[in-house]
Amino acid sequence: MRIGLLTSGGDCPGLNAVIRSTVLHGIKSYGDEFVGFKAGWRGVIEADYVELTRHDVRGLSRKGGTILGTSRTHPYNHPGGGPENMAKQLKRHDIDAVIAIGGEGTLAGAKRLADEGIPVVGVPKTIDNDLKATDYTFGFDTAISIATDAMDRLRTTGESHHRCMVSEVMGRHVGWIALHSGMAAGAHAILIPEQTVDVDQVCEWVEQVHSRGRSPLVVVAEGFIPEGSEAALAGKGQEADGRPRLGGIGEFITAQIEERTGIETRNTTLGHIQRGGNPTGYDRVLGTRFGMKALDLVHEKAWGHMASLRGTEIVKVDLAEALDGLKEVPAERYEEAKVLFGR
Ligand code: F6P
Numbered sequence: 001m002r003i004g005l006l007t008s009g010g011d012c013p014g015l016n017a018v019i020r021s022t023v024l025h026g027i028k029s030y031g032d033e034f035v036g037f038k039a040g041w042r043g044v045i046e047a048d049y050v051e052l053t054r055h056d057v058r059g060l061s062r063k064g065g066t067i068l069g070t071s072r073t074h075p076y077n078h079p080g081g082g083p084e085n086m087a088k089q090l091k092r093h094d095i096d097a098v099i100a101i102g103g104e105g106t107l108a109g110a111k112r113l114a115d116e117g118i119p120v121v122g123v124p125k126t127i128d129n130d131l132k133a134t135d136y137t138f139g140f141d142t143a144i145s146i147a148t149d150a151m152d153r154l155r156t157t158g159e160s161h162h163r164c165m166v167s168e169v170m171g172r173h174v175g176w177i178a179l180h181s182g183m184a185a186g187a188h189a190i191l192i193p194e195q196t197v198d199v200d201q202v203c204e205w206v207e208q209v210h211s212r213g214r215s216p217l218v219v220v221a222e223g224f225i226p227e228g229s230e231a232a233l234a235g236k237g238q239e240a241d242g243r244p245r246l247g248g249i250g251e252f253i254t255a256q257i258e259e260r261t262g263i264e265t266r267n268t269t270l271g272h273i274q275r276g277g278n279p280t281g282y283d284r285v286l287g288t289r290f291g292m293k294a295l296d297l298v299h300e301k302a303w304g305h306m307a308s309l310r311g312t313e314i315v316k317v318d319l320a321e322a323l324d325g326l327k328e329v330p331a332e333r334y335e336e337a338k339v340l341f342g343r
Helices: 015-030 041-045 083-092 104-115 140-161 176-185 199-211 249-261 271-275 281-300 331-338
Strands: 002-007 033-037 049-052 097-102 120-124 164-169 189-191 217-221 265-269 305-310 313-318
Touching (some): 002 015, 002 041, 033 041, 104 120, 120 281, 140 164, 140 265, 140 281, 164 176, 164 249, 176 189, 199 217, 199 249, 217 249
Parallel strands (some): 097 120, 120 305, 189 217
């Protein structure tokens, strides 16, 4: 078969590991040929692609980012988008199937296209870990490791000045990155979108820690909704796909803590650092296994399905299952972490 790969949505460490394993598995096990579409769905719509040989994927699993480039191009709304044109392009260029590697937005597009006859399977990726039907997505472990390292650093400078340090992390509308990096760094308060916590409670935790001579660390997810607000702070406009660009809650909480407690407080927004650099060993292995499974799904003609992690097994799931809402942090996982907040 001749198979096209694309990476779409925000980049994330582990994408290149998927590309490498898919191509190597296809060449070695099935005698397949591969092309890589450039910049997500745009590459399919405009037939902008490169041939991918064994040589092109050499040494790729350790590299961050994506060699194909990515974009938030919508597969339907982009000029020339939609299944009819895509089917024509695939036929014209002798491409038998598409493997779409992406998060919620990308996989929703893949599902719709599969329903309309395009031979496409998915690979779930996101640092946010918000996709249902898979226990983990690659990129998450790397983001946790980067954020934890950053928070360790914030703690040494915080302790030297006896300040409260706030760290805003990514995660969109779920708190997985905040919960895991905050737990790993021993944070004294973790604020996530799924749980309402009032600022007085945060200040109480901060004061308890400060009064015993420690430097409090508060981790806040970008999607956390402050008391009295109906939505997360999103003063940076919209992403290309129309979703709000979240951010600003770290500064907001910092100002509130300083004003209400009188404790000198500093915010650090970790931002895109969390998505940059080389993937961890865990993410390289997960990406590699997902890529191999996706290729098997193509040979099964399991259009509209994706590779997924269940426990330690890589399995096939329907994209519809993955897109049935967001995978939120369960209340009991937050309660578990909360035991260690404050004093
Ligand atoms: O979905 C991944 C993610 O990094 C989110 O955590 C974040 O809100 C968003 O993408 C940022 O998007 P962009 O790279 O377009 O600024």
